[in-house]
Amino acid sequence: MSAFRSVSRTVARTPLRSIKQSQAVAVRAFASRSQHGYQKQIPSKNAVNPGVLGALAAGALAGWYFYSSPSDQQATGDSWRKVDFNKVYKDIAGLLEDEDYDDGSYGPVFVRLAWHASGTFDTKTKTGGSNGATIRFHPEANHGANAGLDVARKRLEPLKKKYPNISYGDLYTLAGVVAVQELGGPTVRWRPGRSDDKSDQDCTPDGRLPDAAQGADHVRDIFYRMGFNDQEIAALVGAHALGRCHSSRSGFEGPWNASPTTFTNYFYTELLEDKWVPKKWNGPFQYVDKQSGQFMMLPADIAFKTDSQFRKHVEKYAADQDAFFADFSKAFAKLLELGVKFPADAPVYEFKTLE
Known part of the structure; x- marks a missing residue:
């Protein structure tokens, strides 16, 4: 890991966009993982159990947003059977890169969308989750965390217009899978069968997603409600290797590391090996790395370093990226299926990356 780590240190003061390609090459050389056949499907009896991901920039500011699709585009029942999901995967992958957006990729915000569409599930009330795609309706779209x-x-x-038979729930969760895989992460098993709600009556109440300004107790409260344990929570927060916070959305500002468009175990290595100090600014309380001041951690992130039960998993994933990939893949697949009752014959896909 030391050689890989040196790459990160070397580029720490280099503009993020200029290092994206070299970082991605280094990551691909470092990370060894198996690739699965592009059209491989697994019988539903082997499907992932229904059942995450730490707050990818939990928000404080939000705008009103609402999709009103024609009724003939509302995916319900068996409409998913008419969709070629291999083609959808390729088309989503084609939407990822855009040099005019953030660090050149929509991948991180696709992961955040998949997580926020799914992470509202409550094991006690059996409400929330990605089925129905209520995140596209006001007021849920207007929740602070969804800014x-x-x-x-x-x-x-x-x-959605090109593939009218795909549900928004399937589209949003599949976009998260595509982003993880195409940005260098592990293969994530995924299956279709979510339907669309036609109104906002099933929107979940605000407060079901993590507050990035809180600590370990709050993190556990949120994720235990969904049915996750400490190991799964620690694996999911590793997705903070991707993307950045925006002061115009969450109030927080900055990327977590030098390669925000490459899926790595950098969240853990940076969290443990950097010295994090309070940022001196007029925004909400957050941390920056003392060495360069370019990278940040949220208060909820630091809890994974200071809490002994979380930390043992962080140390494992910092030392072994393959172990992180394996555990993240399982936990993320579980997240995307929270609260969904799939048809008995829904296939499970393992998509091969396009590269």
Whole structure:
């Protein structure tokens, strides 16, 4: 890991966009993982159990957002059977790169959309989750934690028109899978069968997503409600290797590391090996790395370093990226299926990356 780590240190003061390609090459050389056949499907009896991901920039500011699709585009029942999901995967992958957006990729915000569409599930009331795609309706789209996700929904909307039989729930969660895989992460098993709600009556109440300003107790309260344990929570927060916070959305500002468009175990290595100090600014309390001041951690992130039960998993994933990939893949697949009752014959896909 030391050689890989040196790459990160070397580029720490280099503009993020200029290092994206070299970082991606280094990551691909470092990370060894198996690739699965592009059209491989697994019988539903082997499907992932229904059942995450730490707050990818939990928001404080939000705008009103609402999709009103024609009734003939509402995916319900068996309409998913008419969709070629291999083609949808390729089309989503084609939407990822855009040099005019953030660090050149919509991948991180697609992951955040998939997570926020799914992470509202409550094991006690059996409400929330990605089925119904209520995140596209006011008031859920207007929840503080969902600020900025209209960007991702708008980016994906042309594919909903191109594939009218795909549900928004399937589209949003599949976009998260595509982003993880195409940005260098592990293969994530995924299956279709979510339907669309036609009104906002099933929108979840605000407060079901993590507050990035809180600590370990709050993190556990949120994720235990969904049915996750400490190991799964620690694996999911590793997705903070991707993307950045925006002061115009969450109030927080900055990327977590030098390669925000490449899926790595950098969140853990940076969290443990950097010295994090309070940022001196007029925004909400957050941390920056003392060495360069370019990278940030949220208060909820630091909890994974200071809490002994979380930390043992962080140390494992910092030392072994393959172990992180394996555990993240399982936990993320579980997240995307929270609260969904799939048809008995729904296939499970393992998509091969395009590269």
